[in-house]
Amino acid sequence: MDFLLSGFIKAIELLISGDSYTWSAVAATLKVSSISMLLSLGAGLPCGFILGYFNFRGKRALRTVLDTLLALPTVFIGLLVYAFISSKGPMGSFNLLFTLTGIAVGQTILAFPIVAAITASIIENIDPGLKLTLISLGAGKRNTILTCLWEVRYGILAAAVTAYGRVLTEVGISMMVGGNIKWHTRTMTTAIALETGKGMFSNGIALGLILILIAFTVNLSLSFLRKK
Amino acid sequence: MDFLLSGFIKAIELLISGDSYTWSAVAATLKVSSISMLLSLGAGLPCGFILGYFNFRGKRALRTVLDTLLALPTVFIGLLVYAFISSKGPMGSFNLLFTLTGIAVGQTILAFPIVAAITASIIENIDPGLKLTLISLGAGKRNTILTCLWEVRYGILAAAVTAYGRVLTEVGISMMVGGNIKWHTRTMTTAIALETGKGMFSNGIALGLILILIAFTVNLSLSFLRKK
Amino acid sequence: SWAGQSLMMATTTSTDNTGLLDYLIPYFEKETGIELKWTATGTGKALKLGERCDVDVLLVHAPGAEKAYIKKGFGKDRKEIMYNDFVIIGPDSDPAGIKGKSISDALLAVKSKQAIFVSRGDDSGTNKKEKLLWKDAGISLPDKEKWYVQTGQGMLASINVCEERKGYTMTDRGTYIKYQSQKGGNAPLKVLVEGDQILLNQYSVLTLDPKNCPNAKYDLAMKYLNWMAGENAQNLVRDFRLLGKKLFIPNAK
Amino acid sequence: MMTARNRIFEIRNLAHSYNGRPVLLVDDLAFERGSITGLTGPNGSGKSTLLKLLGFALKPSQGEILFNGRVQVPYSRAVRSKVTLLTQEPYLLKRTVFDNIAYGLKIRNRSADLASHIREALDLVGLDFKEFSQRRWHELSGGEAQRVALAARLVLKPEVLLLDEPTASVDVKSAKLIRNASLQAKNTWGTTLIIASHDWHWLSEISDRQLHIFKGQVVSAGMENIIPGPWAPSDLPGLVERSLGNGAAIKAVPPPTPGMTALINIDHIHFKTCDTHDDSVDENHLTGMVTRLILERKTGDILITLSIHDIQLTFKFPSNTISNLELFPGKTITLCFSARHIEWI
Amino acid sequence: MMTARNRIFEIRNLAHSYNGRPVLLVDDLAFERGSITGLTGPNGSGKSTLLKLLGFALKPSQGEILFNGRVQVPYSRAVRSKVTLLTQEPYLLKRTVFDNIAYGLKIRNRSADLASHIREALDLVGLDFKEFSQRRWHELSGGEAQRVALAARLVLKPEVLLLDEPTASVDVKSAKLIRNASLQAKNTWGTTLIIASHDWHWLSEISDRQLHIFKGQVVSAGMENIIPGPWAPSDLPGLVERSLGNGAAIKAVPPPTPGMTALINIDHIHFKTCDTHDDSVDENHLTGMVTRLILERKTGDILITLSIHDIQLTFKFPSNTISNLELFPGKTITLCFSARHIEWI
Numbered sequence A, B: 001m002d003f004l005l006s007g008f009i010k011a012i013e014l015l016i017s018g019d020s021y022t023w024s025a026v027a028a029t030l031k032v033s034s035i036s037m038l039l040s041l042g043a044g045l046p047c048g049f050i051l052g053y054f055n056f057r058g059k060r061a062l063r064t065v066l067d068t069l070l071a072l073p074t075v076f077i078g079l080l081v082y083a084f085i086s087s088k089g090p091m092g093s094f095n096l097l098f099t100l101t102g103i104a105v106g107q108t109i110l111a112f113p114i115v116a117a118i119t120a121s122i123i124e125n126i127d128p129g130l131k132l133t134l135i136s137l138g139a140g141k142r143n144t145i146l147t148c149l150w151e152v153r154y155g156i157l158a159a160a161v162t163a164y165g166r167v168l169t170e171v172g173i174s175m176m177v178g179g180n181i182k183w184h185t186r187t188m189t190t191a192i193a194l195e196t197g198k199g200m201f202s203n204g205i206a207l208g209l210i211l212i213l214i215a216f217t218v219n220l221s222l223s224f225l226r227k228k
Numbered sequence C: 001s002w003a004g005q006s007l008m009m010a011t012t013t014s015t016d017n018t019g020l021l022d023y024l025i026p027y028f029e030k031e032t033g034i035e036l037k038w039t040a041t042g043t044g045k046a047l048k049l050g051e052r053c054d055v056d057v058l059l060v061h062a063p064g065a066e067k068a069y070i071k072k073g074f075g076k077d078r079k080e081i082m083y084n085d086f087v088i089i090g091p092d093s094d095p096a097g098i099k100g101k102s103i104s105d106a107l108l109a110v111k112s113k114q115a116i117f118v119s120r121g122d123d124s125g126t127n128k129k130e131k132l133l134w135k136d137a138g139i140s141l142p143d144k145e146k147w148y149v150q151t152g153q154g155m156l157a158s159i160n161v162c163e164e165r166k167g168y169t170m171t172d173r174g175t176y177i178k179y180q181s182q183k184g185g186n187a188p189l190k191v192l193v194e195g196d197q198i199l200l201n202q203y204s205v206l207t208l209d210p211k212n213c214p215n216a217k218y219d220l221a222m223k224y225l226n227w228m229a230g231e232n233a234q235n236l237v238r239d240f241r242l243l244g245k246k247l248f249i250p251n252a253k
Numbered sequence D, E: 001m002m003t004a005r006n007r008i009f010e011i012r013n014l015a016h017s018y019n020g021r022p023v024l025l026v027d028d029l030a031f032e033r034g035s036i037t038g039l040t041g042p043n044g045s046g047k048s049t050l051l052k053l054l055g056f057a058l059k060p061s062q063g064e065i066l067f068n069g070r071v072q073v074p075y076s077r078a079v080r081s082k083v084t085l086l087t088q089e090p091y092l093l094k095r096t097v098f099d100n101i102a103y104g105l106k107i108r109n110r111s112a113d114l115a116s117h118i119r120e121a122l123d124l125v126g127l128d129f130k131e132f133s134q135r136r137w138h139e140l141s142g143g144e145a146q147r148v149a150l151a152a153r154l155v156l157k158p159e160v161l162l163l164d165e166p167t168a169s170v171d172v173k174s175a176k177l178i179r180n181a182s183l184q185a186k187n188t189w190g191t192t193l194i195i196a197s198h199d200w201h202w203l204s205e206i207s208d209r210q211l212h213i214f215k216g217q218v219v220s221a222g223m224e225n226i227i228p229g230p231w232a233p234s235d236l237p238g239l240v241e242r243s244l245g246n247g248a249a250i251k252a253v254p255p256p257t258p259g260m261t262a263l264i265n266i267d268h269i270h271f272k273t274c275d276t277h278d279d280s281v282d283e284n285h286l287t288g289m290v291t292r293l294i295l296e297r298k299t300g301d302i303l304i305t306l307s308i309h310d311i312q313l314t315f316k317f318p319s320n321t322i323s324n325l326e327l328f329p330g331k332t333i334t335l336c337f338s339a340r341h342i343e344w345i
């Protein structure tokens, strides 16, 4: 119990002192999670839309596969990405191993099914009146997608926030692909894992609190998008 | 790349041979994820309902907090639960440390915000006509909750499946609280982490594939609940 | 001439967790101008990363595996740098009565008393050593025994399990010192068996065979190997203290 | 007379606003037990708001509503299973027609004989049990959905039934069925009904009393014509007039405050055709073409709709006077009434 | 005559089913460019389905629809911005009234002068720009929402405007405005309108042609009365009859196949009052009370609604014959027509 309290105090100290080690991890975390969120939203929203909007053969099977992808273990994704980008892998020449870009690729794979699956089930439940209205007002494909997504924006926000939480807290990919290299690819979560592994539980708690503070700040700045 | 293929072959071997080590991890994973899903749905659905249905002061703030809880790192939750149930902790006498029950407690904390946040934003978007209809048909509180949740069952399913994916794949809590003890609290994910740490990448892939197969089976058996 | 180049190393968690690298590497970088990045993982994975040429050099502690590694054509040069030692720890009450015994006797006592023994079970250098001890004592690995708890985790986590379960375990001295200090000098687990020659924990630097990994920076790796074996580094290792206690004994020849 | 005992609803100083914009203001209004009240009024006048308030599905911004003599609020037990509202856009639960209608019964623990009750309710709205009961909520046409929603209310045999435009998008035959069902509810179960509708004839044939709501105010008990502006000062002293374009105009005494709305309450005035030429300054002579003659069954009176340039006015004549007038649609007649008969609200 | 060139829509062998249940069957039907067609029919007869098909918002199960001479399908470019449908339950986008109306213009890249176009469209449906344009989608009454949805269609000045019950839940004044707006669209922009409605009078005043749909079939061009069953063999040989309860009955020649529906097409028959007693066996004598007399403005004809026991029938008389009949609501008259004038569909 005692380490919870001392962790809390340490978190405040780290924030006030502007500890450069902590800030480097914060920066890495922000960088990598922003990229992976952009990519997974960019891919996940249209895919989710298509799965939710249209009726086609094999749609239910695809949904089941997508739901299954929600259960991709991060270490597994890490291994997968590693297999491709390690120097012996087909994309070894890109030198993505032990880089933030590499982590972002893996996190995109992690977040994509979340964005797509939740989006699909939200889109699936839109009022049939909306579909009819859009087609009757002459919306083309692009406008149909954009307008539908905008109509369900609060739900999409929930999908994005959930995916963001996942990306922000994952360790397996960052560890495997990033290598937890100090000053370079050490993110908040790999730092927490490291400190905890060292038995520095209060450091782990402190870093965890700072990560939660980051999430809180992001969510607070998004909360203006919320329904009033 | 080679270890992907050999991992795939190994996965089939493990499944066919009924390897007892693997099955012990599968059983632990299923046990612990079922308990935590039951608990988090039981708590998350009503909480999500209340947050989405009613308008009250501080609701937006609560939603932001809930969204932030989506970004609780699993190691952090692990530490938190550990602090309470370790023998020196306030609940040490329950002997929950290094047990599946202990893991389930942590995973419930992990899944609860997912269930509650997605449920809240789905409930928030229900047709105002439903609210009016229920009150006008004389539904009391319990019936209002149950009926509303049933009306948005496809969305709730998405929330549950997302939470299930999270629970199934988390490592931090299982490691910290469960201790990854062979034959006892070793789950699929901690086993994957271990194999990967040993450099046995193909074993990691094999176990990962088996975990995904579990998720697929569960989702397939849920897919009859899907909208046709 | 090396300035601005960077070298990627895979190492075991113990070197990183004790803070040795954080202490040592800045000297290396200052003297050579080479930037050294390292990823700290299990020994098995570190060797694997080398085998797949994802790093340039290794710092590990599993002599048996290292020699086999070179034989298989993955590693080229191996330089022993330093050692510390393993100890067997257990509760003060010592229910199996192993204090002061030889290692084999101690393990036999644990087995016959069915006292809890915590093993890392992760195939790490430490775990490999532990398995060797059982073998030496003529005991087949008690894999499925109830009293033999395999954590599959790092050393410190395993010590914590050990403490909770009031059992015995084998640990490297560095981690034990950290554990001790975290308990404020009042650790429930005490060193019960130590000092045997077999308990030595040898750390070595390994370069990768350029035949297997033509792109690995072999020359930089050699530079690092030589620096670690050099007088300067050896002295630094000797002076390194964790919580006021010496941890590694340099032994580069 | 309405005695205290047979007032099922009493409204006191009720005011409702949405986001600060006041939309309803009812100082004092009561509804008699077992009566049918018709609510009319233009779009946005506040009919639905009033029904939601009476259904305790909305909390009024101000004031109170008494049900059976006691102040009640949303979700209170005393009203929950007694007052039932059919909303303007009916919402069907995402289940079959059968389950939609069964829902209210089930939460009242009245599950005995479910099928026969549901069959009965579907009959009331003219839907065949066999054809419709197993349809899913979205497999219905607009009018069918409307009628299923009504059946789900009728099956409850509630003390009060609030119907918001029950006949919108319903066919003529069904509208008649709904009228009969309403009357049956009143007569058999003693249900009090309050029904909002734009179908003035349908409403007048069924309701005991009609309330007209205009800009959130209950204007009067009865049927009236709103005369849209613009009103301008007349050449005649002390009067204003609404030009009819063809040179003619409707004259009225000026409103107490500017911006008010003019109306002619047809229950308050006796109309006559201008046989003799009455030249008093404030007498209106309105010449227009008869477009409709409709029998009001309950009273036997006849409603005559006159089209005068761009406005339509409806007047009521006792049936015994009508046969003398030799009226038929297309005939042009002149009506006379005093400028003082135009009210301002 | 409708020439090939001025047929904007042509339907060929169209059949639509939902989940295998056939609901619409139209072999051959064309719509003239620039005309207003009224669609009537009971609930569930297939009006909305037909409109969705014509709006290319639904793919027919079978058959094809030609637009401007070419077969088109949903989302095809040739129809997308030309055919606009107002659905029965209007759906507003979750934005302001302004943005709702602007939406269609924006996706057509017609963003110039947005505000003035929107003001104009709101005017057409009788909503004040200042009061309503910044309201959010849910801050509207039922009728207001309906009218905003219509404004969002009118603002597009489309080639074809399909309106599904545009006046349901709309007040009388607005119904008139919508009529005017429809006529204006036709006259000013040459818009072709197809309008489904249960408001038969409203529709007859605006449409050039009326189609009645019954059980998925387009019955006829014109106005008719459906005589609900049951039909039973008559005492008279070769006839069937529908008892009216008061001893009287309607006689008809039997249907070609059992289970068909009887109707009287009022455009096909000349009705007369039975002055002379015609005793031919197959002559119907129907005695009932006049309940309505309504002027059909366009033709000048008068529609007379007769209430005969439990059914209501409407007949059409030229206005010049009517004044001789001395009709008024409440009067009882007897009509005569041949049993052979009852059609079966």
Ligand SMILES: Nc1ncnc2c1ncn2[C@@H]1O[C@H](COP(=O)(O)OP(=O)(O)OP(=O)(O)O)[C@@H](O)[C@H]1O
Residues within 6 Å of the ligand: D018, D019, D023, D041, D042, D043, D044, D045, D046, D047, D048, D049, D050, D088, E138, E139, E140, E141, E142, E143, E144, E169, E171
């Ligand atoms: N949820 C809301 N938020 C804000 N304003 C509203 C809301 N609902 C209705 N209004 C406004 O309140 C007024 C009264 O609305 P109400 O729905 O009671 O009218 P109504 O008489 O039922 O009209 P209609 O005949 O169109 O159904 C209208 O001006 C409307 O714009």
Ligand SMILES: Nc1ncnc2c1ncn2[C@@H]1O[C@H](COP(=O)(O)OP(=O)(O)OP(=O)(O)O)[C@@H](O)[C@H]1O
Residues within 6 Å of the ligand: D138, D139, D140, D141, D142, D143, D144, D169, D171, E018, E019, E023, E041, E042, E043, E044, E045, E046, E047, E048, E049, E050, E088
């Ligand atoms: N989505 C659907 N799935 C299955 N059946 C449907 C669906 N929509 C309509 N129907 C059925 O198809 C038939 C025609 O429906 P449609 O909506 O075209 O009728 P309508 O003439 O517009 O009726 P209304 O006057 O009630 O609006 C009805 O029997 C209806 O029950």
Ligand SMILES: [Mg+2]
Residues within 6 Å of the ligand: D047, D048, D049, D088, D164, E141, E142, E143
């Ligand atoms: Mg209303």
Ligand SMILES: [Mg+2]
Residues within 6 Å of the ligand: D141, D142, D143, E047, E048, E049, E088, E164
């Ligand atoms: Mg319809």
